[in-house]
Amino acid sequence: RKEVEQDPGPFNVPEGATVAFNCTYSNSASQSFFWYRQDCRKEPKLLMSVYSSGNEDGRFTAQLNRASQYISLLIRDSKLSDSATYLCVAGAGGTSYGKLTFGQGTILTVHP
């Protein structure tokens, strides 16, 4: 079983749609969580950190449920420019640094 699991998709949605991505992690010692975005043939870039209280950045909302070891990302009013691969990431606890474990990524295509 992979440490971080995501539905690989692909998700194909029209502009303006709301889309939700889910992710589970198996290491209960994980202490930090993130969503990264990766465009085709580009490097991953941090989209947002994820906190237990939930956090929002414009059209993007992230949630963390530690009891269920579950992370989500909600994108509202999708734009064509949101088309990318979304990577769910867990940072290990019990280490002296923020070792990151990445999920396989969820592919999103937003069409006109």
Place this chain on the structure above:
Amino acid sequence: GAGVSQSPSNKVTEKGKDVELRCDPISGHTALYWYRQSLGQGLEFLIYFQGNSAPDKSGLPSDRFSAERTGGSVSTLTIQRTQQEDSAVYLCASSSGGGFGTQYFGPGTRLTVL
């Protein structure tokens, strides 16, 4: 300011040759990471540097892989006797804050082993 840079951007080599991949982290970032991303695979951790030391080499797939960092800055990942399964994009990231800061990635080196 300048981000993480990597060179070369693309490398094609023959099976059995050695290759060196270079990473220039963001100035002042003490933590440096190497990952690789194979076709259809997620990012796979290889090695972590704090300064010039590598406290975690657990992700290196075999003893053909090694990495060093000098002057707390530039890092080189060396793959000896390359195999076709080494073909992947090799990504470098750096962060500040003793390794818990946000990791910023370079554009990667696409390695193809024929």
